[in-house]
């Protein structure tokens with residue numbers, strides 16, 4: 676995992692710490708919140724132990740985003756799937772949604788992913804009815820791609836991809852962040 680933090684306009688993306696995962700567990704109000712984020716197989720109610728298992732803690736690159744005042748604002752994970760850098764379990768603190776933090780998170784995760792993995796494309800899965808998430812990813816250059824044959828939930832999810840280097844749009848390396 677990339678050890679160095681990434682910075683942008685006072686915001687900082689760091690490798691997630693165990694204390695962040697404890698805080699993250701408090702961001703869910705119920706099963707529906709967990710499902711839209713972690714998928715239908717994510718256990719709820721969760722325990723500290725089941726939560727860590729279900730996010731593959733210690734086995735998947737996990738990142739926390741901190742605002743300029745040092746508050747934990749968002750979380751996301753990265754792994755390589757089918758030769759693409761897959762963004763997973765993205766979430767913004769419930770009190771801070773709809774303010775551009777999701778786009779900032781995606782931009783910084785793409786930078787972290789491009790530095791860590793040698794792939795030409797990013798990917799992610801999203802529930803079709805998660806309009807805010809779909810809009811966030813669309814704004815960051817993701818488009819609907821063919822759904823992988825080996826993955827479940829093709830009827831309710833989209834598979835989105837975008838090139839790592841995408842000239843003329845927000846890229847993973849420079850000027851990628853929302854205002």
Ligand SMILES: CC(C)(COP(=O)(O)OP(=O)(O)OC[C@H]1O[C@@H](n2cnc3c(N)ncnc32)[C@H](O)[C@@H]1OP(=O)(O)O)[C@@H](O)C(=O)NCCC(=O)NCCS
Nearest residue numbers: 765766767772773774775776777778806807808810811814
């Ligand atoms: C999905 C999530 C990470 C996005 O982060 P965010 O900070 O809320 O998103 P942003 O403010 O950066 O961008 C949201 C985009 O959706 C738009 N939007 C906001 N509310 C919306 C709504 N109710 N319906 C449709 N679009 C909406 C915004 O205008 C913005 O688009 P724009 O750039 O064209 O203006 C966040 O909402 C979240 O944590 N949701 C719960 C967990 C989740 O669903 N994770 C995704 C799993 S795939």
